[in-house]
Amino acid sequence: MTTRSLDRRESGFTRWINKESTAGVIFSLPFIIGFLMFLLIPMVLSLYYSFCKYDIQNPPTWIGLDNYIKIFTKDKTFTKALGVTVYFALIGTPLKVIFALIVALILNHESRAVGFYRATYYLPSIIGGSVAVAILWRRMFESNGTINAILGQLFPGMQSYNWFAEGPAIWVLIILTVWQFGSSMLIFLSSLKQIPMELYEAASIDGANGFKRFWTVTLPLLTPTIFFNLVQQTINSFLAFTQSKLITNGGPRDSTLFYTVYQYNKAFPALGKSQMGYASALAWIMLIIVSAVTLLLFKSRSKWVYDA
Amino acid sequence: MKKIVALFLALALMLGMTSAFAEGLKVGSFDVAGAGNVELGFGWWGNQVRDAATHDALAYFTENFPNVTFNENSQNWANYWALMTTYASDNSLPDLMQQDYAYLEQWVEAGDLLDLTPYIESGALDVSGISENILNTAKVGDGIYAICAGVNAPAMLYNKTLTDELGIEVPSNLTWEKFVEISKEIKEKKGYGVVFGQGNSENSITYFARGLGHQALFEKEGTTLTAEEAAGYYKTMLDGVAEGWMFNTDEIANVNVQDIAQSPMVFGATPDVRTWCSIAFSNQLAAFQAAATADGIELGICSWPSDDPVKSNYMKPGQFFSVTTDSKNPDLAVAVLNYLINDPQANVLLRAERGVPANSEVAAAIAEEVNKIDPTYGVAVDYLAIVQENSSPIFPPLPSYVGTVNADVLQKLSDEALLKTPAYTAEELGAMFVEETNSIAEDY
Numbered sequence: 001m002t003t004r005s006l007d008r009r010e011s012g013f014t015r016w017i018n019k020e021s022t023a024g025v026i027f028s029l030p031f032i033i034g035f036l037m038f039l040l041i042p043m044v045l046s047l048y049y050s051f052c053k054y055d056i057q058n059p060p061t062w063i064g065l066d067n068y069i070k071i072f073t074k075d076k077t078f079t080k081a082l083g084v085t086v087y088f089a090l091i092g093t094p095l096k097v098i099f100a101l102i103v104a105l106i107l108n109h110e111s112r113a114v115g116f117y118r119a120t121y122y123l124p125s126i127i128g129g130s131v132a133v134a135i136l137w138r139r140m141f142e143s144n145g146t147i148n149a150i151l152g153q154l155f156p157g158m159q160s161y162n163w164f165a166e167g168p169a170i171w172v173l174i175i176l177t178v179w180q181f182g183s184s185m186l187i188f189l190s191s192l193k194q195i196p197m198e199l200y201e202a203a204s205i206d207g208a209n210g211f212k213r214f215w216t217v218t219l220p221l222l223t224p225t226i227f228f229n230l231v232q233q234t235i236n237s238f239l240a241f242t243q244s245k246l247i248t249n250g251g252p253r254d255s256t257l258f259y260t261v262y263q264y265n266k267a268f269p270a271l272g273k274s275q276m277g278y279a280s281a282l283a284w285i286m287l288i289i290v291s292a293v294t295l296l297l298f299k300s301r302s303k304w305v306y307d308a
Numbered sequence: 309m310k311k312i313v314a315l316f317l318a319l320a321l322m323l324g325m326t327s328a329f330a331e332g333l334k335v336g337s338f339d340v341a342g343a344g345n346v347e348l349g350f351g352w353w354g355n356q357v358r359d360a361a362t363h364d365a366l367a368y369f370t371e372n373f374p375n376v377t378f379n380e381n382s383q384n385w386a387n388y389w390a391l392m393t394t395y396a397s398d399n400s401l402p403d404l405m406q407q408d409y410a411y412l413e414q415w416v417e418a419g420d421l422l423d424l425t426p427y428i429e430s431g432a433l434d435v436s437g438i439s440e441n442i443l444n445t446a447k448v449g450d451g452i453y454a455i456c457a458g459v460n461a462p463a464m465l466y467n468k469t470l471t472d473e474l475g476i477e478v479p480s481n482l483t484w485e486k487f488v489e490i491s492k493e494i495k496e497k498k499g500y501g502v503v504f505g506q507g508n509s510e511n512s513i514t515y516f517a518r519g520l521g522h523q524a525l526f527e528k529e530g531t532t533l534t535a536e537e538a539a540g541y542y543k544t545m546l547d548g549v550a551e552g553w554m555f556n557t558d559e560i561a562n563v564n565v566q567d568i569a570q571s572p573m574v575f576g577a578t579p580d581v582r583t584w585c586s587i588a589f590s591n592q593l594a595a596f597q598a599a600a601t602a603d604g605i606e607l608g609i610c611s612w613p614s615d616d617p618v619k620s621n622y623m624k625p626g627q628f629f630s631v632t633t634d635s636k637n638p639d640l641a642v643a644v645l646n647y648l649i650n651d652p653q654a655n656v657l658l659r660a661e662r663g664v665p666a667n668s669e670v671a672a673a674i675a676e677e678v679n680k681i682d683p684t685y686g687v688a689v690d691y692l693a694i695v696q697e698n699s700s701p702i703f704p705p706l707p708s709y710v711g712t713v714n715a716d717v718l719q720k721l722s723d724e725a726l727l728k729t730p731a732y733t734a735e736e737l738g739a740m741f742v743e744e745t746n747s748i749a750e751d752y
Contacts, residue, residue, distance in 0.1 A: 057396055057397060143581040160581070162558055164561035165558035165561060165562070166557070166561075251557075251561050251723070252557045252561040253557060253727075269389075269390065269711060269715050270390055270711075271710075271711030271712075271715065272709070272711020272715060273709075273711065273712060
């Protein structure tokens with residue numbers, strides 16, 4: 001007892017370094033530093049900038065609520081971009097989740113090739129938001145791209161269909177996002193595995209056919225997973241950027257201008273002064289919108305999600 | 309000890325001198341070999357031809373001075389400015405950066421460019437071969453902040469193989485009326501169209517305004533055009549689309565007009581997605597021809613169409629090289645600048661791709677060599693000689709609000725004007741242009 005307390009007194013540093021909490025702090029430092037530098041500090045700064053006129057090159061000047069007032073009262077592009085983004089999220093997300101579910105159901109069999117198929121279908125998600133896919137996508141849908149070449153063979157007259165015209169352009173982006181269903185599919189697959197076989201057997205004995213079993217057993221038990229995928233993919237859709245920026249650059253006439261792209265263009269315009277303050281205000285409005293949508297989804301949870 | 313140091317210094321000096329003299333690179337009075345191992349940053353916007361040419365010129369410098377290497381940063385036009393603005397914000401601009409006449413002033417105002425006057429006075433930067441007129445285009449206040457990398461002029465490049473086949477003669481000074489006539493004939497007989505006025509550039513409408521007698525389109529307080537005059541510009545686009553020979557907004561979205569290699573003039577499967585001409589600058593002829601050759605097309609060159617090409621057209625000190633205030637080795641950067649401007653071999657390697665060299669001695673010295681590498685050089689030089697005789701003085705550098713006008717007004721209005729079924733009349737579009745431009749200028 002005496003020796004131990006003597007040891008402790010010997011070196012303050014040894015005592016400090018051997019404390020459990022010190023080790024904890026040191027090991028979590030990488031996260032803490034990253035969190036501070038790349039999340040908390042930028043967020044606080046952007047909140048401050050959103051009340052400023054700030055062009056990056058000169059110091060910010062405080063202008064109060066002017067940015068927000070201008071966004072809500074004068075900025076037609078804001079309304080347009082928000083509309084496009086909501087449309088994209090509203091159509092794209094459910095399509096993607098449904099598609100993921102269908103493919104997961106098909107792949108939920110025991111067969112030797114299944115592993116290969118799962119990997120193949122997951123592949124598009126790995127290369128997901130990447131620049132390469134966006135460029136590939138643009139090339140595929142161009143006037144003389146692959147898609148038109150195939151369509152031209154099937155339906156004469158379609159070979160010069162203009163995918164990037166105002167109507168269909170947004171669908172080119174929606175198809176891309178639906179195609180990247182892999183991560184949702186994997187989550188569906190793992191929860192499909194967890195549905196107890198007994199339930200299916202019981203249903204069969206009760207005389208339920210394939211569809212009935214899906215409707216009364218599979219679907220209700222999957223609702224928590226559907227909910228999770230829906231929340232995650234909705235947030236992703238609202239924050240989508242690469243597709244719009246690289247494939248259509250928002251055009252024609254802003255018909256595919258995602259909110260994030262509009263925000264980026266304000267912050268880093270091709271020419272002219274940056275409007276970083278304005279862009280920051282846009283970012284905070286988006287944060288509030290995404291939070292509200294997520295909250296709504298959570299509120300709806302009790303209505304349709306089956307919690308066993 | 310003193311002796312040894314003196315001997316060492318003398319030796320070093322001799323070594324430095326021999327290397328400078330033996331290779332004979334024109335680097336001005338700065339001792340490049342004695343500058344130690346340095347990596348200089350060099351940023352430019354470009355295309356494939358320019359990137360290769362610039363790389364060659366810089367590599368040749370490194371070959372002669374192995375202690376100096378370059379960090380090359382090449383971007384396309386749109387990304388370049390966004391990226392450089394970001395660099396400027398944390399003072400990490402490359403040592404040397406390419407500049408544009410129109411945007412020079414705002415970069416000087418932001419304090420990002422180094423005043424070269426002291427270097428010119430000390431002889432570190434030799435500008436004796438450059439005419440006063442050209443030199444002064446980079447003058448802001450009392451300082452000179454950039455050196456012209458090449459002279460060029462607005463130029464419409466066209467598919468000469470196609471016009472020859474149809475027996476159409478395209479005049480060097482193209483009037484708008486003649487342009488419409490040719491375009492209609494080509495559309496009717498071959499199906500090729502025209503991409504005009506689209507995107508976020510002030511070039512076309514500036515050219516139009518100059519044709520009406522305004523030297524500049526933009527002044528400090530706003531635009532010089534009246535709403536009626538601007539309506540005339542948008543009418544040309546509304547008419548072009550209505551008559552069917554101009555691509556509408558949707559059709560333009562389907563082709564890639566940003567990238568020379570994929571420009572609809574040189575790339576595309578069927579005539580209905582292709583154009584017979586491209587609104588460009590004379591120095592771009594080389595890159596366009598390089599892309600067109602694969603398709604067996606020979607390109608021709610003429611002025612942009614205007615009601616009055618002589619009033620509209622101008623000689624443009626095309627691009628500039630600047631040393632930035634972020635440079636940690638400004639003396640060395642100036643030496644490289646001197647090399648790029650004055651060294652004949654450097655300019656052979658640069659192939660006059662940025663335009664005809666501003667240093668007239670160099671321009672004469674390299675003509676034969678460059679012609680061998682790039683047969684279009686002679687064509688561009690001949691065209692510039694014509695423009696020299698048929699043009700008016702260039703507009704002053706643009707006020708800084710113009711970038712925002714490009715993105716927020718011109719892009720939007722041209723999209724509207726080029727709609728297949730337009731929602732606005734020319735008068736409405738003209739009024740919107742004037743009103744919105746002036747309000748941006750006022751807010752800035």
